[in-house]
Amino acid sequence: MTDYVMPTQPPREGWDLHCHTVFSDGTRTPRQLLEEARDRGLHGVAIADHDTTAGWEQAMHAAEELHFPLMRGTEITAQCGCVSVHMLAYLYDPNNRQISELFEKTRRARVARTKKMVELLSKDYPITWQSVLEQVKEGSRTTIGRPHIADALVAAGVYKDRSEAFAHAVRTGSKYYIPTPSPSASEVVNAVKDAGGVSVVAHAADPSRNLTLLSDAQIEELAGEGLGGLEVWHRGNPESERARLLELAERYDLLVTGGSDWHGAGKPNELGENLTDDATVREIVRRGAISLCD
DSSP, X not given: OOSOOOOOSOOSSSEEEEEOOTTTTOSSOHHHHHHHHHHTTOSEEEEEEETOOTTHHHHHHHHHHHTOOEEEEEEEEXXXXXXXXXXXXXXXXXXXXXXXXXXXXXXXXXXXXHHHHHHHHTTTXXXXXXXXHTTOSSGGGSOOOHHHHHHHHHHTTSOSSHHHHHHTTTSTTSTTOOOOOOOBHHHHHHHHHHTTOEEEETTTTOTTTOSSOOOHHHHHHHHHXXXXXXXXXXXTSOHHHHHHHHHHHHHXXXXXXXXXXXXXXXXXXXXXXXXXXXXXXXXXXXXXXSOOBO
């Protein structure tokens, strides 16, 4: 560690380090993300689309034109025992072979899984694979998943919006749901480390995502393998769990981050509703293999 001091309260100003665009399941372009972050007075923003770096180039150009700071990142779907874990990876080398192969394998698995879900849903709903593809904003560069199925159901008039679809046919517990085949959290931590990046467990204690949360022992194990931090400031983490995560972060010298999990119109989450303080951002930059863009 450097002289980094772990925050113990949600920062009132800083960076939103958990944002999605049209290159995965968001509804806004990278430029629109940066414009809104600038207009809201944020210090900077991170693009973190699922299992891809496809939006990085557009985001970098927008950051340069708008003179607004950008951190490049990705949200990676993983598994830790019976717990589904999303890992935020920041400032890693996108040309690293290990992480590139991990993304390619995961994206192929996502497409196969989504096609199978659509096949099951089509028996009961007016939905086809083509109608799902029509919801994809950036073609083959987009990471396809359940949100695009939800959007197809909305377009077909089955539900009024994406949230309603996720509460019914597309929900995790529905008969149509198929888990995403994912690498282990340990594999992801090691791949990000190999690529020179910083890994952070997203929404690390959100009970709406898992009946069983990551245990202290599992977090300790990941920390020992090179985990960089925990996303504590997130709407899904209850206050009691935030306290636990802060204690674990202090115990294992982990960074504490915050993010909105913004998807544009795809979720009710507001850009900047949870933030990461400037000191934590500086520490991520110090550790990362690539620099910020602005």
